[in-house]
Amino acid sequence: MGTGRLYAAVAAGGFRRYSTYRVATAAGLFTNTVFGVVLAYTYIALWDERPGLGGYDQAQALTYVWLGQGLLSAVAVMGGGFEDEMIERIRTGDIAIDLYRPADLQAWWLAADAGRAAFQLLGRGVVPMAFGGLVFHIALPTDAGTWLAFLVAVWLGVLVSFAIRYLVALSAFWFMDGAGVQQLAVLTGLFFSGMVLPLNVFPGALGELARALPWSALLQAPADVLLGERTGFGLLRTYAFQAAWAVGLLAVGRLVQSAATRRVVVQGG
Amino acid sequence: MDLIHADSHAEVHADDFIHLDRVEKVFDVRKKTGFLRSERREVRAVDSISFTVPRGEMVGYIGPNGAGKSTTIKMLTGILTPSGGRLRVAGIDPSRERTRLAHRIGVVFGQRTTLWWDLPLIDSYRLMHRMYRIPDARYAENLDRCVELLELGALLDVPVRQLSLGQRMRGDIAAALLHDPEVLYLDEPTIGLDVISKAKVREFLRDLNAERGTTVLLTTHDLTDIEQLCQRVMVIDHGRLMYDGPLTGLHEIGESERTLVVDLERELPPIDVELARVVKVEGPRQWLAFPAAESAAPLVARIAAEYPLVDLSVREPDIEAVISRMYAEKATS
Amino acid sequence: MADLDERRDEYRDFAPAGGSRLVDGLRAYRLIAGMWIRSTMAYRASFAMTVFGNFAGTALDFVAILLMFSRVDELGGYSLGEVAFLYGLSCAAFGLTDLVLGSMDRLGARVRDGTLDTLLVRPAPVLAQVAADRFALRRLGRITQGLLVLGYALVVLDISWTPLKVLLMPVMVVSGAGIFAAVFVAGAAFQFVAQDASQVQNSFTYGGTTLLQYPPTVFAKDLVRGVTFVLPLAFVNWLPALYVLDLPYPLDLPEWVAFLPPLVAVACCALSGVAWRAGLRSYRSTGS
Known part of the structure; x- marks a missing residue:
């Protein structure tokens, strides 16, 4: 089997696997909706108080809320993707088997995670957006071009998200129990992705820092594209920003992986 | 069914420690027939089973997967409520007085450890000591005995996650016996174990039954378990008792x-x-x-x-x- | 070697007379929680990190509020101090419940992998065993930060205290914890039916506490009615806290409603107890 086909099969497997969790998906949608509603009302109050805050009008702010709920699973801000399984395999030592597989470890998990993301983009993304659109006044673009540009930004976001979580998973080689690192990662991700509050509302230097960190590629970047804030050269800059973080973090991931592999070999598996 | 011994549904004797009279368990199973459609179907997991087990007997309960073995064990331990019939263990109705019964029975689920994964083995035993309110002297005596016979001495301070499957099974069996249960239920006690571990477990169970008079009911896929341990075998299939009698009576084993x-x-x-x-x-x-x-x-x-x-x-x-x-x-x- | 009957007699002397289920349950809870505390101590570095993580993670919501107030002076007509007051009370009450019952949302997973059965053969109430499951001291982080924020609110706010208001404060936190406990237990009971639905429970528990962190004036009237009359989360902090702050509630309710939280908590717990029993009964009759 060609490598391309192998990874395609792994990705398809990831998609199928998550598509079988029907009740969990429905329950997750319910949660997204509840949190979306709570958040939406606080944003309405906030933008009532300060119209045009962060360069968004109220409709854009509400779009941001529901987009955040819709992307939460796809870009795995709260974790819950491949890394749980990978950490478990590191913990039990099964990872040694993976290392001897002919497939590349990082590419393998990336393919599986891409499959998961594709499912969650559809399964967990569409309903919150539709609900938000029906119940609140939100501002969705009408031209296909913006939507297409948005999808590209989402996939770059998934890539950055994977690269970060891959590093988190690898940390389990050094920490016997990955829960602490995972929790810290979720926290940082929640805050700096803009899931708590849009990053352009963050004040001063904190805002600048937050917008420069990789997590802003997960939600803030796709949101700005969807809300029509990034076009032409600005759009390319956004893509370049996301891609640069993705490439950089994936490369770091490879370095750490080889260090971890040496560790496994030294320990004798 | 001529295979069933005629005396299997006699009236309750004082010595009938476990007593089942036409016990049934019916499940409603929903089967997916389409994307959203599903079909309801009644499954008789246990279909009018009657048997008695006197104190101190060691009984093998065998049958293919899905035959109703586990369901029976779950009813005997009070986990599941029977849909019909009468069931008593030590005079107690398990489903009504689950916690009272718990003090008098020991259960080992072959594939599910009840030991604490990240803690040394001994910690799990200390929990049993307190949870079952085992008198200190009894606890010490029972623990010593289990440690000696199951060769757990070197393992007591080892976190359970570092134990092999066979060691963990021995650890689980000890955990189920610290409170002097009158009956021990074992669900596949030798599954996945190596030959030496299997032999140790069997030897221990034999001794337990002989010395303490503990009633033992075990389900297994391993005929050797039955041959070496049980005077009596019950075969269940499709929820029905197909055979109940001495091992020698199950002459097919001899011809296998x-x-x-x-x-x-x-x-x-x-x-x-x-x-x-x-x-x-x-x-x-x-x-x-x-x-x-x-x-x-x-x-x-x-x-x-x-x-x-x-x-x-x-x-x-x-x-x-x-x-x-x-x-x-x-x-x- | 003493024979089994003789041995059993000893236990009878030892067994608690009458043995109330509540006492049994609390005892089992304490034993199991103790085991979990020791388990987490097996990974000390990770434990330290999760304690910090829990504190920081739950404080994130307040950081969001601070960020909002860095841009505005009022939210829904409430000052930062007033929002902090609501926030602190909601967090303290929820944190208490989270500490005690925090892993009840794992019930579905336990049903799925069959480990619930191992709890059912133990001589202790299942609810106590499930409640103590994965007991984690790191959850003190949420209570701590909730109380810190509450402390901040009490410092900056100029409340005209009366003895009744002072009394209402601890009553509010404990009753609020009781109301959240009812939601946790009812949510777990629901998982007997739908094993993958732990997220539904989370949306009521975590979603509920998030909702209560903000002023009721922010939300649509229908939503406020819903959490007042249907799922009475408003009794956790909104109604009693607004009495303490002398602020009007968006719905037209008599003042004594502010003192109902203990009654609401008891009623909710009773209802969720019924739900739990029904759930457990259905599990024991269907085995799934």
Whole structure:
């Protein structure tokens, strides 16, 4: 089997696997909706108080809320993707088997995670957006071009998200129990992705820092594209920003992986 | 059903420690028939089963997967409520007085450990000590005994996650016995264990039953468990009791065959040797069936003398095979 | 070697007379929680990190509020101090419940992998065993930060205290914890039916506490009615806290409603107890 086909099969497997969790998906949608509603009302109050805050009008702010709920699973801000399984395999030592597989470890998990993301983009993304659109006044673009540009930004976001979580998973080689690192990662991700509050509302230097960190590629970047804030050269800059973080973090991931592999070999598996 | 012993649903005797009278368990199973459609179907997991077990007996409860073994055990331990019939263990209705019964029974689920994964083995025992309110002297005595007979001494301070499957099973059995249960239920106690661990577990159970008079009910897929431990066997299939009686009465076991897998140096014509017949040949590997009652040793010696041997192994007859044979014979008779 | 009957007699002397289920349950809870505390101590570095993580993670919501107030002076007509007051009370009450019952949302997973059965053969109430499951001291982080924020609110706010208001404060936190406990237990009971639905429970528990962190004036009237009359989360902090702050509630309700939280908590717990029993009964009759 060609490598391309192998990874395609792994990705398809990831998609199928998550598509079988029907009740969990429905329950997750319910949660997204509840949190979306709570958040939406606080944003309405906030933008009532300060119209045009962060360069968004109220409709854009509400779009941001529901987009955040819709992307939460796809870009795995709260974790819950491949890394749980990978950490478990590191913990039990099964990872040694993976290392001897002919497939590349990082590419393998990336393919599986891409499959998961594709499912969650559809399964967990569409309903919150539709609900938000029906119940609140939100501002969705009408031209296909913006939507297409948005999808590209989402996939770059998934890539950055994977690269970060891959590093988190690898940390389990050094920490016997990955829960602490995972929790810290979720926290940082929640805050700096803009899931708590849009990053352009963050004040001063904190805002600048937050917008420069990789997590802003997960939600803030796709949101700005969807809300029509990034076009032409600005759009390319956004893509370049996301891609640069993705490439950089994936490369770091490879370095750490080889260090971890040496560790496994030294320990004798 | 002529296989069932006539006396199996007699009235309650004082000595009938476990007593089942036409016990039933019916599940509503929903089966997906389409994307959103599903079909409701009634499944009789246990279908009017009656038997009694006197104190101190050691009984094997066998049958194919999904036959109703686990459901029966779950009703006996009070986990599941029967849909019908009457069930008593030590005079207690398990489903009504689950916690009272818990003090008097021990349960080992073969594939689910109740030990604390990240803590040393001894910590799990201390929890049992307090949760079951075991008098200190009893606890110390029972623990010492289990540690000695199950060879747990060196393992007490080892976190459970570092134990092998066999060690963990021994640890689980000890945990189930610290509160002096009158009956011990074991669900597949030897599954996945190596030969030595299996032997240790069996020896321990035999001693427990002989010395303490603990009633033991075990489900298993391993016929050797039954042969070495149980005076009495019950066979259940499709929720019904197909056989209840002494092991020797289950004559099909005597007629069942074990398989000797022989790897030769090269491809050769089927091995011709007394008492065994070749059932399959695949390149240099050959499968020979021989009566389960026979010892494999002389057979192996003879083959080794006449053929260029590389490797060999013996496969035990499995319960599925015995039961299917049972059916086949009933059909022809 | 003493024979089994003789041995059993000893236990009878030892068994608690009458043995109330509540006492049994609390005892089992304490034992199991103790085991979990020791388990987490097996990974000390990770434990330290999760304690910090829990504190920081739950404080994130307040950081969001601070960020909002860095841009505005009022939210829904409430000052930062007033929002902090609501926030602190909601977090303290929820944190208390989270500490005690935090892993009840794992019930579905336990049903799925069959480990619930191992709890059912123990001589202790299942609810206590499930409640103590994965007991984690790191959850003190949420209570701590909730109380810190509450402390901040009490410092900056100029509340005209009366003895009744002072009394209402601890009553509010404990009753609020009781109301959240009812939601946790009812949510777990629901998982007997739908094993993958732990997220539904989370949306009521975590979603509920998030909702209560903000002023009721922010939300649509229908939503406020819903959490007042249907799922009475408003009794956790909104109604009693607004009495303490002398602020009007968006719905027209008599003042004594502010003192109902203990009654609401008891009623909710009773209802969720019924739900739990029904759930457990259905599990024991269906085995799934």
